[in-house]
Amino acid sequence: MGKGRTWRQRRRSKWLLQKKGGNGKETFLCQAEYVHLRKWMKAEGNFKSPHLIPYIFPETGRGLMTRKQLKPGDHILSVSDKLIITSDTVLASDIGHWIKKCEPPLSAHQALAVFLLSERTKGRHSFWYPYLHLLPDTFDTPAFWSAHILNNLPPAALAYARTSLENVRAAHVHVCTWCNLVCPHLAPQLVSEKNFFWAWYAVNSRCVYMEVPSSAFIQERNKNYALVPFLDLLNHSSDAKVSAGLNSATKSFEIVTCSGSRKYEQVFIKYGCHNNTELLIEYGFTIPQNPSNVYEFSLDDILIIAKNLNVTHLVQKEKIFLSNQFETGLNCIDDDVFFSWKLLAVIHILSLSWPKLQNWKSSVSTVSLFCLRGESKHLAMRLVQLAIENLQQHQSQNGKESTISCDKNHLSFHKKLCMNLWRDDFTILRKAQQILTQMT
Structure with missing residues (x-):
């Protein structure tokens, strides 16, 4: 007698786990751990998530895998407001x-x-x-x-x-x-x-x-x-495209995919546009090549550099910054623009002569990266170089003082998270340095 569909499905599942680097026993335990949760949710309210199963992924750990292809517009899950x-x-x-x-x-x-x-x-x-x-x-x-x-x-x-x-x-x-x-x-x-x-x-x-x-x-x-029970199994991805919210008609919190997922892929949601520092402090993880990463300069550091470079009329320029909310948002951003408008504006204002400073508002309205010339470019390059040197000094100091006695697995994991943030900062600053150097 030939082997039936059930046998083929089981064989396919076993092959999939081996291909993914998983372990059949581990994944089964992960599913068994949540079977009671699913039964409870179905018994107590309108819970629907027919195609998602818990799975241990090598990149993210526990997450949800879809057992069928999801198309844009498909529901990922639906949870009754009774269970929220x-x-x-x-x-x-x-x-x-x-x-x-x-x-x-x-x-x-x-x-x-x-x-x-x-x-x-x-x-x-x-x-x-x-x-x-x-x-x-x-x-x-x-x-x-x-x-x-x-x-x-x-x-x-x-x-x-x-x-x-x-x-x-x-x-x-x-x-x-x-x-x-x-x-x-x-x-x-x-x-x-x-x-x-x-x-x-x-x-x-x-x-x-x-x-x-x-x-x-x-x-x-x-x-x-x-x-929302069960929803917290969905991991974050900056590329995830979903719509989520309470459906007043069904009285359920629903998540709908806007991009779809292939069969046996992990399904993600997006927590928001968070850089890796925010993700680590608030959620306890980082993601590679996070497009939301930024390096933020402090206004104090910028003013110290300006003073060392003998920037003129510094007292008046500092008053402009403090009275116009230039204390924050002074970022290098990992995108095509790279320097935030506020950072460009501060550098531009610092380079203005006294007559032009009287009309600074009109001149900063059109400021861009390509406006960095002469004194303003020199100031920007010095700012980036000093930030790199300060990071190297702090990192060297941490390396000498890091004598920690605790569980080795936790030590290596948490220190790796720290190293991810260091790498993010250096990557952004060195990219900024490269862009400024290549500008003519």
Whole structure:
């Protein structure tokens, strides 16, 4: 008797796993881990994702693979609003009564984090257990790194990471103050900084934008946060083209592909136009050749170089910068334009003589890379060269001081993430240097 279709499908699946570098047992375990989640979601609401299965990819780790070709306009998944966690969900829960007593109100991010911690203590008794017990125990964001590894970040990324940590700690202090005053019985699961960091980054790395009604009990700013089970298996790609949002007719959060995917490919979504520093600090990963990467100069550094080059009328020019919001956005961008308009404008203004400085607004309106000539080009080249030298100095110093004792696997992975950011910065600056050198 000949072998049937089922045998051929199984053989095809086994061949596919071998070709992809996977392991049949590993992938089966990955699928089995989520079978209960899918059953729960189908039983409790309108959940549809018929063609996507969990898979371990060598490039990204866990993700979702499509078992059939997806064409533009095809639905990737659909999740009922009954299975979506928002601030409305939190306010309607058993801790909603206490959250409504918080003054000033919690942010949506804080409220969702508190909700995750509260529900996690219920274990299997929580309605959300099939989703919660699959959340990671820790995250690869720098908030969970040791101080030694953190110091391996490039200077700008390190400053970003420290600011982010300060913001999370301030959010935790707010929660602790509310909890101790209003609901001390919840303190055991909420006041631990370790627990709060876990919940905060569980929300941070998984939430999507979804319109949520305003509430007097939740801060209005950034209120449209939502956690959508199963959706968080979709990884980020800067090339992904999808449309996503709540369908008012089906009352489901739906994702539709605009570009399609080939059979057995990983399906991606796009978290937004984030550079690798933002992706690492907020989500815990980087991507190769990220088109959103930038190198940002500080106005202070530019002014120091200008002073060393004896730029005239520097006091007046600095006043122009500070009164016209030129302190930020001074970037080298990895695209055809390469220098941001603000960076070009600052360099242009610094090169102006006193008579032309009186009419600086009209002259900067048409500034472009090709306007860099003479003094302005020299200033731009000196700025880029100094940035490269500073990075080399910082990197050399980090290399000498990096004596870290911890788990070798984590060490190598997190240090690799740091090295990715260093490489991004050097790539952009050397490309800028090359462009300036080739200009006539």
